[in-house]
Amino acid sequence: MVSPNSAIGCGIISIGMKTRQKNRLSTTPKSPLKSPINSPLKTSLKTPLKSNSSPKKIKSKIKSKVKSINNTKSISKENNKTISDSNTGNLLYGYESELKYLTKIVNNTITTGESNSVLICGDPGSGKTKLVETYLQSIKFNDISIIRLNGFINSNDLSTIRLIGRHFGINANTISDIMSSLKEICKENPLFRAFIILDRFDIFCRRNQTLLYNLFDLLQNSQSICVIGMTTRLDSIDLLEKRVKSRLNQRIIHLVTPFVNFDDYMKYALKELKGQEMNNSLRESLKIQYSLNYSIRELKRVIFEGLVTHKIGVETSDRDAKLFILSQMSIYEVSVLLIANKYTKNQNTTQFHCSAIMDALRHLPQIKINKNLLFKIFHKLEESDLITRHSTIKSSDLLLSEWTKFSLNIDDSHLNQILKSNVFPQYMRKI
Template identity: 25%
Template structure:
């Protein structure tokens, strides 16, 4: 017993908390995932073989990894790349270009990013190219050291692949797949997407150059596995310097995951998104509450973090509206109820608001029409309402058709939480029809 005690090192609580923050923040911020995906051996083997043929033998390929969010598409690709780059020959030669449809929103931005990642800014310099294809071919030619056998293979990874299909003429996809099909440079194009109908989005000329290889993944994650992963994400490793603190921390995490209120929060999170990126955002908020005075994560911390993550941005905007703007939102709600969601205009909203004033005989809400119009415009700027057809410029502003971008529940919640909301306004909002 004394020997084991002698081996244990005890650190001040402040240093332990600093270490906890450092370890877990690194885990959440770098989106650390399991090194090897389970139950994906055949997909792993298939993808590894494809990429090895490009990296080692100079054979061009294209493949799509298709599956729902949190199915493990990125994890599968990363594990294959990790295994592939362990081979020295591959490590020296293989070039990688990572593009994301959410970031590279058009082909010009994508080409700029390809140039940056291949470190060819100096080679391109001030050169002017006639077309996208010429520019891309020039970039790939610049990588060559001699004949095809000595050309460095390039791996293009296109995350959110379906968004690239919305680029004008699908120029980027066409040229990448065209290069991968021709004998110019060894290129592998790997697309990651959630869309099962992705091939239907591709133009005929793009589809004809795609190999039609698809690797499908299905999410086998259930809530019990999800709970286990939450516990694993929050637990400290065996290598933690203070073993006693690590034991106590891991024990508190185990207790936390068994709490009924916490299970309810995590069940809602699981139902809304099984993606570990959103889970890491939630756990990061919990971790920010850990201090010397509060050296473990409590159920209340998780509940508060969940309410912040799940907060409805539009409902929060409603809390900051003026009484007039809130009245206009209620008038729109009643118009939606009466006319079954049909669009409305400012004049209709103003008439509905006047009906409320006549019933209540309250001069306190008696605003002139220009003031009401200004409030209406402010609601449009906040994007709580939007024009049905923004191209219609000739229509007078008060007769332009609009749609309410809020649902019934958001308005009801705002009325309940609105600070010092007048009783008659609340009652008007709660009533079935205006």
């Protein structure tokens, strides 16, 4: 895991992991660096209006906007850990200093018209999108254009630049005409403000990097535009060409975890349970998950699985641990175990092989499993100690073929207990 204080690129401002009680900004040089977007291009606010007012009126309007920004900056905090917008009620747990730093950068664009760029990096589920959305929900302006782009959706740089141009009423086809028109819009309208959000920023760092070069060149030669990138790769800066990197502000917010320590992690877990009791198996699962991945997304997943497991009556501390493992398996994996159990009974043997399971699966139209997927299922079942491989040739210990023999490490009582729950479909009980 990357240390919060490790260097990322020359001159990059990074916000590190909250392993200390006091979060602070790290200005040390660092080695460079899900949520699906509803639309590749989304305008959440009105398009900018041209202003023919006198300079005095423009200044007074800007001052009034600055005053309203200061009023909207007040974000309520709960126990100094939860940040929420009073209108939406959406919560951002932790990341107070990161939100403050992002607010400072983007507010410079709103109040002074200074063009900025910031890159937010972190593991999937660490809270990158939530951090940006929390800030955007606190803005109460009607003349800020917000453009959302995603590297998966906007796969062509030229079409993406044209898409940005059409958003501002520019119908030109060439990149130079679109960029020159955008520069004119920025110069003619002092109240013009625009945010461009690039999700999956690392995918935009593809060959040629035409989009990134023109965007950051626009930031250098015009005002009132802020580019916010989000990525899971820490080395995204290294993927940039020199001409692009030289135009990037190289401000980075590195999100690792909103939790200060394990006690804070468990405190949030209890809050997610909403009054329900935390059993021993769930507590142990959370301890293991904290050592592997302490994102909020994974914490919620473990809590959900723990509640489902508890609902069907599986307790790892009091009963069979294999029941708990079975409850985590998918429909395909449990189906393979049921077929293997039926095969050993019909053949009056303790062993089975992949070819026999594949032949039996062909008679089940509800389950479609190809050869490669079946081999992956066997590997997972073997790692979970639900089946054991039998091999007489040493060289084949690491290989898996259609005739590799296995034996079950579970019996009918395990499978019957799992099938009693409502988690699996009815047709599986007829296997």
